[in-house]
Amino acid sequence: MNLCFVTPRYGDDVVGGAERQAREYAERMAAAGNQVTVLTTCAKDHVSWANALPPGESVHNGVTVRRFPITQDRDMTARARVEGALSSGLRIPRSAQDEWVRSSGDSEPLLEAIAATSKTGAVLVFTPYLFATTVRGAAVSPERSIVIPCLHDEPYARFELIQETMRDVAGLIFNTDAEARLARDLLGELPPHRTVGFGFDPAPPTDAAVYRASRRLEGDLVTYVGRRERGKNFPLLLSYITAYDRLLSAQPPVMLLTLGSGSYEVPSVARHLMRDLGFVSTDEKFQAMSASVVLANLSLNESFSHVLAEAWLVETPVIVHAECPVTVEHCANSGGGLWVDSPEMFAATLDRLRVDSALRRRLGRCGRDYVTKQYSWPAVLARFTAAVDELAA
Amino acid sequence: MSSDVIDVGSIVAEIESDVARRRAAGDYPEALLRRLSIEFDPAAAEPPEVLATVGIPRPLMSARPVVGPLIVFVKRALRRSLAWYVQPIAEDQTRFNMALLRDVRRMERHLERLRTVWPPADDSLAARPAAQQVVRSRVDRLSHALGHTAGSAVLLAGTPAEVLDGIVGALPSVLFDRCDDPLDALDAAHPEAFGAVVLAGVLPRLSPRELLDAMPSAFRALRPGGALVLDAPSPSSGSSGPAVDLALRSPVPAQTATLLCEGAGFESLTLTEDGTTGWFTLSGRRPSL
Numbered sequence: 001m002n003l004c005f006v007t008p009r010y011g012d013d014v015v016g017g018a019e020r021q022a023r024e025y026a027e028r029m030a031a032a033g034n035q036v037t038v039l040t041t042c043a044k045d046h047v048s049w050a051n052a053l054p055p056g057e058s059v060h061n062g063v064t065v066r067r068f069p070i071t072q073d074r075d076m077t078a079r080a081r082v083e084g085a086l087s088s089g090l091r092i093p094r095s096a097q098d099e100w101v102r103s104s105g106d107s108e109p110l111l112e113a114i115a116a117t118s119k120t121g122a123v124l125v126f127t128p129y130l131f132a133t134t135v136r137g138a139a140v141s142p143e144r145s146i147v148i149p150c151l152h153d154e155p156y157a158r159f160e161l162i163q164e165t166m167r168d169v170a171g172l173i174f175n176t177d178a179e180a181r182l183a184r185d186l187l188g189e190l191p192p193h194r195t196v197g198f199g200f201d202p203a204p205p206t207d208a209a210v211y212r213a214s215r216r217l218e219g220d221l222v223t224y225v226g227r228r229e230r231g232k233n234f235p236l237l238l239s240y241i242t243a244y245d246r247l248l249s250a251q252p253p254v255m256l257l258t259l260g261s262g263s264y265e266v267p268s269v270a271r272h273l274m275r276d277l278g279f280v281s282t283d284e285k286f287q288a289m290s291a292s293v294v295l296a297n298l299s300l301n302e303s304f305s306h307v308l309a310e311a312w313l314v315e316t317p318v319i320v321h322a323e324c325p326v327t328v329e330h331c332a333n334s335g336g337g338l339w340v341d342s343p344e345m346f347a348a349t350l351d352r353l354r355v356d357s358a359l360r361r362r363l364g365r366c367g368r369d370y371v372t373k374q375y376s377w378p379a380v381l382a383r384f385t386a387a388v389d390e391l392a393a
Numbered sequence: 394m395s396s397d398v399i400d401v402g403s404i405v406a407e408i409e410s411d412v413a414r415r416r417a418a419g420d421y422p423e424a425l426l427r428r429l430s431i432e433f434d435p436a437a438a439e440p441p442e443v444l445a446t447v448g449i450p451r452p453l454m455s456a457r458p459v460v461g462p463l464i465v466f467v468k469r470a471l472r473r474s475l476a477w478y479v480q481p482i483a484e485d486q487t488r489f490n491m492a493l494l495r496d497v498r499r500m501e502r503h504l505e506r507l508r509t510v511w512p513p514a515d516d517s518l519a520a521r522p523a524a525q526q527v528v529r530s531r532v533d534r535l536s537h538a539l540g541h542t543a544g545s546a547v548l549l550a551g552t553p554a555e556v557l558d559g560i561v562g563a564l565p566s567v568l569f570d571r572c573d574d575p576l577d578a579l580d581a582a583h584p585e586a587f588g589a590v591v592l593a594g595v596l597p598r599l600s601p602r603e604l605l606d607a608m609p610s611a612f613r614a615l616r617p618g619g620a621l622v623l624d625a626p627s628p629s630s631g632s633s634g635p636a637v638d639l640a641l642r643s644p645v646p647a648q649t650a651t652l653l654c655e656g657a658g659f660e661s662l663t664l665t666e667d668g669t670t671g672w673f674t675l676s677g678r679r680p681s682l
Contacts, residue, residue, distance in 0.1 A: 083446055239433035246429065247422055267432040322405075335398035338405050343430075344412045344421055352408060359404075366398050 001034040004122040008105035008131040010040035018128035018150040030062035038065045072106035086155045097161040106132035114140045123392045145169040150303040171391025175304035178325040194387035199380035203313035206290035220254045223292040225307045228262025233298040240346040242270045248347035290314040302326045312367025336367025445490035447483040527670045532559030538622040538676040547589040550575030579610035592623040596645040608657035618681040624674045647673040
């Protein structure tokens with residue numbers, strides 16, 4: 001199979017679920033003997049879109065990576081205008097949609113490379129849906145293009161420009177059935193599509209007691225892994241933890257352990273309830289999750305939610321937001337987590353999990369079984385290969 | 394999928410039912426919960442660049458029965474009919490706001506270079522048992538390093554309250570001069586005013602520029618033969634205390650602190666590292682005449 005992945009950012013240190021997914025697919029398909037190329041930009045972050053990496057070709061983990069410079073400046077005023085119009089319920093004209101898309105990772109040389117690659121017989125796989133590399137790139141040769149949207153229920157998903165892109169390609173690959181349902185709600189009739197998901201290796205061995213001693217962690221822990229920002233509902237989680245500690249629980253205090261990055265300024269009322277470890281190694285991430293009573297992810301913007309699966313690999317149950325169809329679906333299908341929609345529900349659920357260790361263990365084991373059976377890499381790559389074969393045919 | 398999958402839906406329903414019962418019984422402090430949530434108001438946490446965008450984010454809604462949908466329809470129609478007039482004004486205001494913000498950010502950067510507001514220590518950490526162990530250890534080590542200064546004036550600069558109280562209690566014969574902002578205190582001190590200067594937990598709170606200035610300032614404030622004593626969490630131990638003190642901006646390794654003291658002219662430097670708490674203590678002397 002001759003595959004070409006197109007993604008706005010690519011690299012070991014690029015943060016983002018969709019970008020990580022693209023890299024894992026690319027490297028594992030290459031390791032399985034397929035011819036794999038990646039076309040990407042020189043940007044490392046999706047805020048400034050600065051050309052931080054040198055253009056050119058390199059080989060990384062068996063994958064040929066070709067980088068092209070961003071050629072369109074990010075127009076903050078234009079973006080602000082679109083955001084303002086969106087928030088006032090106005091329809092965004094197509095020209096403004098185009099301006100908005102072009103200010104997110106647009107690269108003319110990359111589009112030329114896509115055109116050249118499409119003539120080699122490669123199947124073009126674009127991810128995620130929101131950026132110029134996908135919207136403009138998939139329009140170059142839609143009949144050879146498959147999009148992995150990583151769709152969220154957000155205003156940009158309603159841009160006609162973006163919806164046309166997803167309707168016109170050869171096929172769509174979704175991460176969950178919930179994401180596919182969202183796409184159907186937004187687009188109506190869908191092109192051929194499959195649900196594949198993300199793969200996971202078995203977790204490394206963990207020793208919660210040793211880890212807790214090494215980090216001087218005391219008491220029960222709730223772990224949060226990811227960006228500490230409003231888009232991931234981190235302020236809401238922190239407010240729930242604070243309400244739990246101050247007003248809603250008679251149990252001893254619980255500590256929110258956070259892993260990742262983010263610029264959210266923690267209110268002083270909550271600082272003593274949180275300990276931030278920042279970016280840690282993959283091993284330590286699993287250790288931290290295994291040492292926790294529960295992993296909490298109240299994000300509403302998920303197309304798969306890797307952290308849930310990672311928590312389940314170490315048999316740690318999860319608490320998710322009741323209004324996120326993707327994470328609720330995972331919990332219901334796996335039996336590995338519970339969902340909440342208020343601070344009172346969060347408090348009652350956390351109390352239950354802290355007190356009922358047998359329930360906690362059962363939830364964790366169910367989650368682990370679910371991930372190892374549905375989302376092992378062999379299972380996922382088999383589904384991905386079959387999907388590409390069927391959609392590109 | 395495993396045949397032992399738990400019906401989590403029923404567990405959630407059970408918890409929901411319990412919560413509803415407790416809510417109906419008035420078990421939850423609704424007013425306090427609302428007030429607490431304001432602390433985490435996402436709008437307040439948004440950076441000004443987002444708030445500077447002038448829009449109309451308020452959702453259109455009506456709780457009136459029967460006519461509610463009609464009211465929402467009318468409101469939406471009215472909003473759209475006026476958009477031709479309002480939108481250009483909003484865009485002009487947004488451009489102005491963005492220009493203003495750019496200037497404000499530029500001034501912030503200038504101010505940052507001139508002066509840094511001293512972040513207060515987070516005294517709420519003192520309540521936790523592990524924090525108290527760290528405090529005891531720090532007080533012991535700092536007091537030991539100050540043991541020779543009986544009767545001398547000692548400047549305790551930027552020292553967290555619990556550590557300060559411990560040191561003062563351990564050395565009743567020493568004259569202590571306390572201040573909250575160590576940089577201000579050192580700048581304002583008369584030359585050669587103190588027998589010792591204590592900078593407890595200060596170094597990680599300093600910007601790089603301030604770090605370079607702090608040791609020479611301490612040197613100037615010490616009389617010949619006077620002692621500088623400082624402590625800080627050692628970055629290699631992964632320790633920043635049992636909970637996050639967000640005032641600790643950037644960890645300073647012991648080796649860096651030692652080099653800074655040497656560069657400022659201190660001699661007889663002694664470094665001790667506490668493997669249990671992860672803090673190090675460094676002491677040195679201004680050369681005697």
